[in-house]
Amino acid sequence: MLKKILAAAAVTAALLLAAPAAANAVSYPSGAPCTFDVSVTQAGHTATLTCVPGTWAGGESITWVGSGSNGSAIVMASSVTFTKHSNADGSDVLKVTLPSDATGVYTxxxxxATSGHVCSASLTVTPADATSSTINDPGSSGLADTGSVIAEWSIWVGGGLLVIGLVSVAVAAWMRKVRSS
Structure with a gap:
């Protein structure tokens, strides 16, 4: 019985050690994502798009294109398509002013030009007359809802019951061995 328990423990340990290797097997795209400082804003406002260092090659020429329901009115310097150079560390900051009649999602x-890396970021725009409670939900923590509804205490109880069960199996095996000797 003890051999079976040890074999099961060895298989479990092997699986736990193999899981990170499987997660790293995916080839992720190079570079880091670019993100807006806000996810929802009002029409006519300015949002800041930030690309972290390493997103682009140092000093690389980047062509920015804006699209949305009124994409031609987005202001990024002077037009909807515009080119600028990244910083020496591969980062970039872009201020995007949305049209006063903007609504919907803008990308x-x-x-x-050098790396061929493509990075997109989207921004949801509410009409200029929307109230601030529409944009910032006071009941929201600002974090994504992952869907988990398991209470933390139940995880600890489950783990404790698992440990008690394993100890019980080990004690029963030991008692069986002592009785047979």
């Missing part, structure tokens, strides 16, 4: 996409 800003940058393409690096």
């Amino acid at each position: 800003i996409t940058g393409t690096g």
